Amino acid sequence: MKIGIDARLWSETGVGRYIRALVYHLGQIDDTHEYVLFLKNKDFNEVEMPNKRWTRQEADVSWHSLEEQLRMPGVYKQSGADLIHIPYFSVPVLMPTPFVVTIHDLTISHFATGKATTHPKLMYALKRLAYRFALWKAVRSAKRVITVSESTKKELVSEYRLSPGKVAVTYEAGDFEKGTQAAAINTPAKYILYVGNAHPHKNLDQLLNAFSLLRRKNSEIKLVLVGPDDYFYQQLKNLPENKCEGVEFIHNVNRDELYTWYRKALCLVFPSLSEGFGIPGLEAMSQDVPVVCSNISVFHEIYGEAAVYFDQNDAQNIAETILGLIADEKKRKDLRIKSLKKAAEYSWKKMAQETLEVYENCYRV
Structure with a gap:
């Protein structure tokens, strides 16, 4: 069988991380099938093919x-x-x-707000309708649908009336890519870390409210936000100065720098209103860093007892939960032990093996 993988998002975070891990591990475990990667021009000559059964094809088309x-x-x-x-x-x-399609989350279905766009409201509404139709058509027409958590599978089955047997869950992971090493960067002495974009469902406005309350009790602690230097982060930077006091914005980091930001943090904070999985939490856990996160179903599914949960809609509760963890060394130590065990339960290699099974089942049908 010849399998094509659309890798136009190769260099991106999030989905790009998923694609890179999938390709690397398929190259390690599959010695039977042929593969072709569809790549944009900027990545075409940069991406190394795993072996001679892999080829590349140019697809310089924007998503x-x-x-x-x-x-x-x-x-x-x-x-x-x-x-x-x-x-x-x-x-x-x-x-x-x-084809098979991977649906990482249903954020676009759950957050119908013009805040999540740089376009005029009417254009945003039309594009959102188009996205929803494309999503509906994709999951209905696909041979199989892959998703990354049982929580998202339940949403897909419910919202799009899919047969549960059509949807396969392949968990992602938090282990860093091969060759990652510590970088020489300057970090604050004590800081809380957030890693990700600043889209509205990430709930960073509420995190900043909570951090303002936290700073009243401990002004030594900084909040470091690591993510792309885009429209959404610029919106945060344009907030009143007192709301961003003690906050550092770090953009366009490479994997070695990100690895180092994790390792030196007091904890990772993850205040999302909705997620499909939660890779940053497992990345933090793999580096012995405690995770404090929203009380949403997918985080309980993925992190279990290896994280501390707060009410994502209550700034006071977020602040108190973070301060309580930082002040309790015994709790932090117990959490680190649980975190390392939890991170080890997930594997990109296992994800690739399960994805290969999906491919082969599709071909046999």
Whole structure:
């Protein structure tokens, strides 16, 4: 079987991390099938093929675009692949080739707010309708749907009336990519860490409210926000100065720098209103760093007793929970032990093995 993997998001965080791990481990475990990677120009000559059964094909097409809808079906067909894996919900409506799709979360369904866009409200509303249709068409037309947690599977089955047997759960992981090492960077002496984007569902406004309360009791602690230097982070930076006192914005870090930010943190804070999985929490746990996070179902599923939970809608509770953990050395020590064990339960290699099983089951049907 020849399998095509849409890797146009190769260099991105989040989905890009998933794609890179999938490709690396498939290259290690599968000595039977052929693969073709669809790559954008900027990555085409940079991505090393795992072995001689892997090839690359240029697909310099932006995601979420009309061009994607018009051109990508032809690109997929030209590859001669028997099965295409699209690791994101943005699937062309007219797919000529059998495919599987990975749905990482249903944020776009749950957060119908113009805050989550740089476009005028009418344009945002129209694009959101288009996204929802594309998502509906993708999950209904796919041979199989892959998702990354039981929580998201339940949402998919409920919202899109899918058969539970059509949806496979392949957990992600938090281990760092091969070759990652500590970087020489300057960090505050004591800091709380957040890693991720600043989209509205990440709830960073509430985190900043909580941090303002926390600083009244312990002004030595800093809050470090690591993420892309984009419109959403600029919105945070434009907040009144007193709301950002003690906050450091760190952008465009490489993997060695990110690894180092984790290792030196007092804890990772993860205040999201909704997530599909929660890679940063496992990354922190793998580096012996305690996790303080929202009281949402997916975090309980993934982190279990290895995290401390707060009410994500209550700034006072967020502040008190973080301060309580920092002040309780015994609790921190117990949490570190649980965290390392929890992080070890997840493996990118296992994710790739389970994804390969999905491919093979699709081909046999």
